[in-house]
Amino acid sequence: MLDYTNPNLLVDTATLEAGSTAWRSPSNLAIVKYWGKHGVQLPRNPSISFTLQSAFTETLVEYAPKTSTEEGIELEFLFHREPNEAFRAKVLKYLESLTDIFPFLRQLQLRVQSGNSFPHSAGIASSASSMSALALCLCTIEDTLFDTLGDDEAFERKASYIARLGSGSACRSIYGGLGLWGKTDLHEGSSDLYAVPFQEAHEIFQSYQDDILIVSRGEKAVSSRAGHALMEGNPYAPARYQQANARMQSLLDALRAGDLETFGQIAENEALTLHALMMASNPSYMLMQPNTLEMIYRIRAYRADTKHPVYFSLDAGPNIHLLYPQDIIHEVRPWVDAELAPLCEENAYLPDFVGEGPEEI
Ligand code: 2P0
Numbered sequence: 451m452l453d454y455t456n457p458n459l460l461v462d463t464a465t466l467e468a469g470s471t472a473w474r475s476p477s478n479l480a481i482v483k484y485w486g487k488h489g490v491q492l493p494r495n496p497s498i499s500f501t502l503q504s505a506f507t508e509t510l511v512e513y514a515p516k517t518s519t520e521e522g523i524e525l526e527f528l529f530h531r532e533p534n535e536a537f538r539a540k541v542l543k544y545l546e547s548l549t550d551i552f553p554f555l556r557q558l559q560l561r562v563q564s565g566n567s568f569p570h571s572a573g574i575a576s577s578a579s580s581m582s583a584l585a586l587c588l589c590t591i592e593d594t595l596f597d598t599l600g601d602d603e604a605f606e607r608k609a610s611y612i613a614r615l616g617s618g619s620a621c622r623s624i625y626g627g628l629g630l631w632g633k634t635d636l637h638e639g640s641s642d643l644y645a646v647p648f649q650e651a652h653e654i655f656q657s658y659q660d661d662i663l664i665v666s667r668g669e670k671a672v673s674s675r676a677g678h679a680l681m682e683g684n685p686y687a688p689a690r691y692q693q694a695n696a697r698m699q700s701l702l703d704a705l706r707a708g709d710l711e712t713f714g715q716i717a718e719n720e721a722l723t724l725h726a727l728m729m730a731s732n733p734s735y736m737l738m739q740p741n742t743l744e745m746i747y748r749i750r751a752y753r754a755d756t757k758h759p760v761y762f763s764l765d766a767g768p769n770i771h772l773l774y775p776q777d778i779i780h781e782v783r784p785w786v787d788a789e790l791a792p793l794c795e796e797n798a799y800l801p802d803f804v805g806e807g808p809e810e811i
Pocket of ligand 1: 479480482483484485491497577578616617618619620674675678724764765766
């Protein structure tokens with residue numbers, strides 16, 4: 451069993467120089483969804499996602515030896531350059547949960563600054579980008595101070611593991627292209643503890659379009675954390691986990707073959723299954739909005755009319771992810787502008803695509 455607990459990762463505060471690290475890390479969109487967890491952030495089923503490019507978080511962590519003699523972690527947190535007490539409390543709790551893995555955190559004075567390229571809590575998986583960015587910063591600090599993570603694979607694996615502890619879906623954002631999380635016999639090296647890159651996809655999926663149509667920027671009524679918890683009493687949960695495993699096989703085959711239709715059918719059905727599970731939870735809740743449904747009807751009608759392989763997915767929110775190959779972007783865009791953008795809040799959509807993964811900045 452992988453165990454990152456390491457009491458030796460302590461610094462000599464008398465000689466330590468102040469330093470900083472910054473990462474840009476993207477959001478991701480799951481095709482087979484993670485919905486339901488157990489233990490310490492362990493998934494009930496394997497999931498696989500596109501790592502995005504334009505929807506990202508940038509996080510800067512500055513550190514210096516602590517001057518006070520207080521026991522706890524010393525943290526200042528700014529979101530979009532403003533102190534943010536709610537986020538600071540969340541990050542502090544997360545960092546405190548990591549002190550057996552990174553004991554040096556208690557010896558430092560930390561100043562974390564973070565910002566997103568998109569509205570947070572709008573179902574664009576802000577936790578995936580923010581937690582992966584922070585996890586990457588923590589691993590870089592460890593490597594800078596102790597020279598322990600020089601090997602890229604070891605670095606990414608640990609960053610993915612640490613990201614998972616912050617938010618499950620975040621562990622997949624560590625890799626460009628596609629990230630697969632959860633133990634499955636279908637993929638060697640897969641694990642419930644961290645994600646791995648899925649590098650066998652057909653080249654058409656290496657540059658796939660994923661436009662995010664913002665139906666609402668509003669804060670979600672029910673958080674993903676609460677949503678995952680509601681799966682525990684959901685009578686459909688066991689069937690769902692079985693279905694996810696079976697679908698993973700079909701999806702991986704479709705990804706390898708470049709089979710856009712099977713890919714699209716699975717993507718749409720996964721999105722609707724996720725939302726059906728929410729509606730069938732006790733208490734029931736619904737994150738789709740009227741314009742989400744209106745867009746779904748329009749997307750399906752457009753596909754039937756044009757035969758273009760344009761499909762949708764949804765995250766845990768009302769926004770539509772429009773999925774299509776980049777070679778038809780010039781045909782699809784004018785239709786998006788005319789038919790879908792007017793259904794978005796303030797006509798806003800975020801053109802995005804499968805990206806190269808996080809970048810140190
Ligand atoms: C996913 N989502 O696979 C699924 C499908 C959203 C829709 O995982 O409690 O923020 O932090 O582990 O990762 C969103 O939930 O939940 C999510 P936590 P997370 O991407």
